Amino acid sequence: MLQKRLVYITLFTIFFIAVGAVSVIAENQNPESCVNCHEGAARDWERGSKSEFMLCVDCHGEAHTGPGDAHLVEVPTPKDCAVCHPQEVERFEEGKHAFAWEAMLAVPTFQDMPKAATDKGCVLCHQIGYEWDDGSRGRCDSCHSRHVFSAEEAREPESCGHCHTGDHPQYEMWQSSKHGMIYAIEQDPERAPTCVTCHMPEGDHFVMTAWGFLGVRGEEPYAEWEADREKILYALNEMGPARAPEVMRETMGEWEELRAEMIDICSQCHATSYAQRDLEKSDALLREADRVNAQIVDLTNQFYEEGLIDERTRFNTFRDATANRFATYMGAFHNSPLYAWDKGFLALTSDMVYLRDDLIQEKKLDIFGGKIKQSLFLGGTALVIAVAGLLAFTVVTVKRKKKEEGSSNEKEKHDDN
Incomplete structure (x- = not known):
């Protein structure tokens, strides 16, 4: 009887635990x-x-x-999101944003900066390409902020403006363009394009452009331009951005395909011929910016090789010139006079003029200093020769006087005899 009770008690206990669980x-x-x-x-x-x-x-x-x-x-990863959004995740992982984390790590100065600065500066934006342990890339909530995860919110320009400011200010370029001005007034994407109109047509998460982030391409058909590009790529490699993946189109075929896609997008509002001409104008300004930037690279390296600046100053000069070059061509493609000119080409040419003038000044100082040294050397040599001549004259004079005195004494002795 006791055993039965124990069995019943045990069964009831298991039952209630299960119900509770x-x-x-x-x-x-x-x-x-x-x-x-x-x-x-x-x-x-x-x-x-x-x-x-x-x-x-x-x-x-x-x-x-x-x-x-x-x-x-x-913590959900893009693999979890892909269960319901396979196409979006696939296209994202093929596009440039998926490599943002890797691009951040490729820049040498990232490792040199305090973690407190990178956590609040670099990481907040570059985590859009975060690499997860399951092999997936990205943080979908970078644009579809949690926990609403709204596609409508992600389509607003302000969502892009969270990261595309500062040293890559595409949002500010758009704001200061005619497109951005009209949208600010009317808030109507049918009236004026927003970021996603041109860069994410029909929700495509690929987000690639012909010129890419660096404004260079792997194949350059123009020899003179290619010569300038080699100098620019040298500086970009020194700083780190060119070491990142997917920052430029490797072939002219890739470049032309993405250019054709952009012309199709622009042609939704403009005549195709107008869209093509306007993009070519921006190409031309990029060409001029490259010409100036290449001169800056040459001047900076000359300063460095002659010991007039140290490695850190050389790096900072490359960085400032690169930022102004970015502002020039990105401002041009976003049709922002503020960035294409004031913060772009004007600032870039000013960099070049200041560097050139500084080098000339240093050369003048070298020449002036050399003349002083030469004068001091010649003057010193002349002084030595003069002193030596005076000493020689003195010695000769003393010897002559002694000889004359000796002769005089001999004569006096002869006369006395």
Whole structure:
């Protein structure tokens, strides 16, 4: 009888534990339970369309049940997003943003800067290409901010402006263009194009352009331009950007394909011939910027080789000139006079003039210093010769006087005899 009671008690205990476990799991799968600790995230989640057919555990797993096991929460990667968005993830991983993390690590100065600076500066934007342990690349929430994950929000220019400012200010270029001005007034993408109109047509996550981030291409059909490009690529390699992947088109075929795609996009609003001519004008300004930048590279290297500047100054000069070159051609393609001219070509040519004048000044000082040294040397030599001559004259004079005195004494002795 006692054994039966023990069996019944055991079975009832297991039953109640199982029921309790199911209740806990069910409660944890209920987004309302997440609100207790994650009020802001849960509120954003409710605002998004995904709350209509997904639960928190679909992305974060079931292991995390409370404050004591936060380390067990699963962080979704692009592989998780690809379950519902395979085409978007595939195109993203083929495009330039997927290599942003790798590009950041390729720049030598990133390793030299304090982690506190890179965490709040570089990482916040370059994490769009973060490399996950499962082999996937990207942070979808860089544009589709969590936990709303809104496509509408990601299409707004301000979403791009979060990163495309500062030392690559494409958002600011667009803002100061006629396109950006009209959009600011009317807020109508049918009236004026936004970032995604030109760079993500029909939601394509590839986001590649003909000239790429560096404004160079692997094959250059113009010999003179290629000579300047070699100097520019030399500087870009020294600084690091050219070491990153997918920063330029390797063949003219790739370049021409992406140029044709951009002309098609522009032709939705403009005549094809106008679009082609306008892009060619920007090509021409890039050519002029390269000519000036190549001279800056030559002058800077001459300063360095002659010991007039150190390695850090040389690097900073390359960097400043590169930033002004970027502003020139990117400003041109975004039709921003502010960047194509004031912050671009004018600043770039000023860099070159200042460098040239500094070098001339240093040369003048070298020549002037050389003349002083030469004068001092010649003067010193003349002085030595004069002193030596005076000494020789003195010695000869003294000897002559002694000889004359000796002769006089001999004569006096002869007369006395």
